[in-house]
Amino acid sequence: MSAAIIIKAPAKINLGLTVLKRRPDGYHDLSSVMQQVSLADTIRLEPGPGSGFLFFCTDPALRGKKNLVYQAAALLSARAPAELPGVKLSLYKQIPAAAGLGGGSSDAAAALKGLNRFWKLGLGEKELMKLGALLGSDIPYCLQGGTMLAGGRGEKLTALPALPFYWVVLAVPAGVAFSTKDVYGALDPVQFSRPSLAPLVKAIREHDTAGLHEWFSGGQTNTLEGAVLPLSPSLQQLKNKFLHLGLSPALSGSGPAYFALTGDLRIARAAVAALREAGARAYLCWTGPA
Ligand code: C5P
Numbered sequence: 001m002s003a004a005i006i007i008k009a010p011a012k013i014n015l016g017l018t019v020l021k022r023r024p025d026g027y028h029d030l031s032s033v034m035q036q037v038s039l040a041d042t043i044r045l046e047p048g049p050g051s052g053f054l055f056f057c058t059d060p061a062l063r064g065k066k067n068l069v070y071q072a073a074a075l076l077s078a079r080a081p082a083e084l085p086g087v088k089l090s091l092y093k094q095i096p097a098a099a100g101l102g103g104g105s106s107d108a109a110a111a112l113k114g115l116n117r118f119w120k121l122g123l124g125e126k127e128l129m130k131l132g133a134l135l136g137s138d139i140p141y142c143l144q145g146g147t148m149l150a151g152g153r154g155e156k157l158t159a160l161p162a163l164p165f166y167w168v169v170l171a172v173p174a175g176v177a178f179s180t181k182d183v184y185g186a187l188d189p190v191q192f193s194r195p196s197l198a199p200l201v202k203a204i205r206e207h208d209t210a211g212l213h214e215w216f217s218g219g220q221t222n223t224l225e226g227a228v229l230p231l232s233p234s235l236q237q238l239k240n241k242f243l244h245l246g247l248s249p250a251l252s253g254s255g256p257a258y259f260a261l262t263g264d265l266r267i268a269r270a271a272v273a274a275l276r277e278a279g280a281r282a283y284l285c286w287t288g289p290a
Helices: 068-079 103-118 125-135 139-144 180-186 198-205 209-217 225-231 233-244 265-277
Strands: 005-022 028-051 053-057 085-092 147-151 156-159 167-172 258-262 281-286
Touching: 005 103, 005 139, 005 167, 005 198, 028 053, 028 103, 028 167, 028 198, 053 068, 068 085, 068 103, 068 125, 085 103, 103 125, 103 139, 125 139, 139 147, 139 156, 167 233, 167 265, 180 225, 198 209, 209 258, 225 233, 233 258, 233 265, 258 265, 265 281
Parallel strands: 053 085
Antiparallel strands: 005 028, 028 085, 028 147, 028 281, 147 156, 167 258, 167 281
8 A cells, every 4th residue: 555645836936927929729828937936735645445536625615626636636547547546635725826826736736746656657757747738837837846937838848047045025915816817818919018038037047146136126027917907906005015115026927926035034024024914915935945
């Protein structure tokens, strides 16, 4: 019988995201620099009754067949040639859902990795990436982690040098959650900003912290910000709060999470406390794996 397997599923932030064009299949071609952070969910796999899988999540709103962990398990078991030993998947949520932090995608990536081991399926990295892409555009990135330049609909990845260590102040306005589909749908089909990611990529490649600082203080890091800011006044308020704290906020993915990087732990701690006081769900984490 297989022993229990515990896997961390870290959140991601988008250091830059530019939407290039709408595609005939309904997706958008984009270019994005993705970065793993230490805030993470945890998945535990343990032997379950009979065959197949059971799925449990600490957040009742995220239980059921729509969860990407459930879908990852269903996808793998549908492809298996023989009956698989029973497994219980328990998902302990920490990452805010529907916030642009890739929590669901990272959970699915962790489930694919964990089930591959638990069921001894012997799938290689490439096969897992292909399966991941069937479930969601960010899942191939979540299988890889680190600092990556993503193209296509998010699944074409080029490794970048690791970002220098930063504290990451993350905040989500209370009671606000967006579906990625709705945010892309709200994007004006013709007129949207296409910030060039070249200065960001150059700064990362050259380990140029002044260049990184310039990128974030420029304030134009994410095409999707133009689509999400009008959706809720609490987003602009959250952004202003970051600015008043002397930080340069950037929207992560399709939001509503904003983040800012700082090398100074005291500033990061004070910012998280102030953001919480202002009613946001705020987190102190750091760049790199959990
Ligand atoms: O791939 P994923 O399931 O995460 O995407 C959710 C939705 O977000 C898609 O159905 C699509 O509407 C939108 N999307 C997009 N272009 C991308 C990624 C996502 O339009 N590159």
